[in-house]
């Protein structure tokens with residue numbers, strides 16, 4: 001696995017795929033610089049080597065050229081984060097872009113226009129990738145968020161750099177973290193799967209069930225398991241076509257000696273609203289007209305005990321409807337337990353969608369070992385799939 005540390009970039013132009021798909025407000029100002037900061041170590045290492053950086057990214061989902069998705073809007077934010085004046089060219093291929101690259105000197109940074117202004121980008125067009133490849137000596141992929149896409153800039157372009165391609169430090173860290181959890185993990189390993197539906201997590205369960213010692217299940221998917229086991233779930237979220245699947249998972253876990261932990265009590269509400277009436281009941285005794293929206297205190301305690309003895313922890317998905325204050329407690333308590341275990345030496349990885357939002361919202365981001373930057377890419381990695389953007393660098 002080649003990373004930027006295997007290259008000396010002196011007098012080289014690095015063509016770097018970054019993920020600068022950042023949120024903008026109505027005045028086109030960047031409202032969250034996390035993704036720009038995440039790419040900084042790679043860019044700085046290359047500049048310090050005496051090289052220059054050509055940054056390419058997408059922003060949003062434009063249909064052709066759409067001014068509001070121009071990457072020119074983020075030049076100031078990138079300049080501020082890097083501490084280096086960033087140059088911009090309003091195309092990402094062709095004569096204008098090639099000229100801007102030719103004029104680039106060591107220590108300088110050039111940002112190309114939005115790759116998705118060309119439909120060839122998402123189509124993975126080889127000709128377009130070849131045009132991109134003219135814009136650098138070494139190809140660096142540092143965009144984990146798009147590594148599961150076989151787009152021109154994330155995957156196809158790599159073939160034009162047979163010996164000069166590598167991972168940036170962000171992408172390398174993502175790969176290492178997943179490996180540390182799934183393949184080179186210190187036992188016991190605990191995976192916490194929450195979120196809304198069993199159907200969106202089944203791929204993960206199937207891939208990890210043999211690799212982990214404990215699986216904690218929470219969130220909306222709880223009730224498909226509880227119903228399958230014969231419990232009363234009232235009006236809770238359920239996937240009736242996944243009841244057998246839930247039983248199959250429990251059976252498989254038993255065969256593989258993996259312990260599955262389900263909530264024993266839940267916070268129920270008489271409406272899907274923060275203002276609803278609530279009570280705490282046993283998970284399998286939810287009255288009609290009520291729905292489970294968070295796990296209860298006994299469950300939090302039980303989950304915390306499992307987490308406290310874990311040496312490796314993977315967290316994907318909230319344990320309740322954390323967006324509503326009254327149903328956030330289970331998710332917060334879980335975050336506390338993971339933070340404590342991490343402090344005592346466990347390795348904890350938080351990844352995939354809403355758990356990342358929860359971790360940031362409740363201030364746990366600095367208290368876990370690693371927070372992944374890629375939603376879909378993380379999910380596919382946890383499902384055991386080889387991501388095309390990663391494969392293209394390795395092969």
Ligand code: AMP
Nearest residue numbers: 195196219220292293317320321322354
């Ligand atoms: P996912 O994207 O699959 O991780 O699902 C995250 C969503 O699941 C969040 O928006 C939560 O509000 C939601 N969720 C968590 N617990 C429940 C629950 N008990 N009932 C309904 N939705 C839930």
